Amino acid sequence: MDLALLRTFVTVHRAGSFTRAAALLGxxxxxxxxxxxxxxxxxxxxxxLRQARGVTPTTIGDELAHKAAPHLDALVEIAETGLDEDSSxxxxxxxxxxEFTAERxxxxxxALTGHDGQGFALRASFGTAEETLEGLAAGHHDLALSTARPRGALLTATPLCDEEHVLVAAPRWATHIGPGKLRRKGAPVLENLPVVEVHESLPFVTRYWAAVFDSVPAASGTVVVPDLRAVLSCTAAGAGLAVLPRYxxxxxxxxGDIVSLLDPAVPPLRTYFLVVRTGxxxxxHVARAHEWLLRAGGAWD
Known part of the structure; x- marks a missing residue:
């Protein structure tokens, strides 16, 4: 049986689409x-089985993929190891x-970049979870960091770390609210305060309100800027309250540039996944970076 045909078959099986597999295979x-x-x-x-959107493997297809994929992956490892020894x-x-990519x-x-025989050059790009996973599936990236767990067999996700979210504001807003008032009366205390967020939909504030107050925020964004580092700067400058990752x-x-407004018994968490194309x-170089990030992520929780 032609190995090239098997490689194409396994790629289609993982991609769930002839079109996506074609892009990955060139x-x-x-x-x-x-x-x-x-x-x-x-x-x-x-x-x-050909469908309107993509393909679904038959029972025979699933059985063949289960048998062939590990061997094809092993051949790729042999080939890639040889390339590492002989190429640049x-x-x-x-x-x-x-923010997460840049800061963590x-x-x-x-630490893994350089010419030590096992190092690699590094190129990074930023995007939303959807953009990042689509780019990974299309072969534009080797590794992706995502807060969304991908579906299907094409991408493999491993939990990397949990990110704790904190409700913060400049000290003057904490003084305005008063000590203990938020804990006693809950979200209504915050209704008239300005909000700093990354998007008009208030994704961080909405998630926090749902987890901690079991409600939805009544306010709209006073300052909206699509970078959490800018949200932090605006919050410290007194623009309003915000929900930010603790790290x-x-x-x-x-x-003391900002203060935590509340210390809930169970703080809201968001999980990051480390994602690769299956195989x-x-x-x-992909395996080494993957292992290194998982090891580092153990200290980020």
Whole structure:
């Protein structure tokens, strides 16, 4: 059986689409379709059911993928190891949200860059969870950091760390509210206060209100800026209250630039996932970065 046909088959099985598999393989969609039909003729059985959107594997298709994929991944590992020995520095392409990637992932990964025989060059790009996962699926990135767990077999996600969210404001707003009032009376105390957020939909504030107050926020955004670091700066300048990841605002809290308005018994958390295309951990530079980030993430909780 032709290994090239099996590679195309496994890619389609993981991608769930001839079109997406073609992009990952660097082939045209008709070429992928032709290869799958050739393999189906050789086996005498259909491997996929064609649907309006993508394809679904048959029972035979699932069985073949289960048997073939580990061996194909092992061959990729052998080939990639050989390339690492004989070629120039490999490049790792990382994608994720700007703040978390810049503040946590990139500083951790810089220890692996360089020409020590196991290092790699590093390229990073920022985007939303949807943009990042789509780019990873299309082959534009090697690793992705995402707060959304992807579905399907094409992408494999591993929990990386939990991010605690804190309700904060400049000290003058805490004085305005008064000590203990928020804990006694709840969210209504905050209704008339200005809000600093990353989007008009108030994603951080809404998530916090739902988890802590079991309600929805009544206010709208006074300052909306699509970067949590800018939200922190505006909050420290007195623009209003905000909900921020603790890792991002710890220093500002310690300096007294901002204060925590509430200390709930169970603080809201958001999980980050480290995501790869299934099978690409056979590539040494991807596997090393993946392992390194998981190790670093254990200290980020």
């Amino acid at each position: 082939l045209s969609q008709p070429a992928v379709t032709s290869q799958i039909r050739t393999l189906e003729r050789q086996l005498g059985r259909p491997l996929f 520095l490999r490049t790792l392409h990382l994608a994720g949200p700007p 992932a990139l500083p951790a990964l810089t 991002l605002c710890t220093s500002a809290l310690e300096r 690409t951990l056979a590539m040494p």
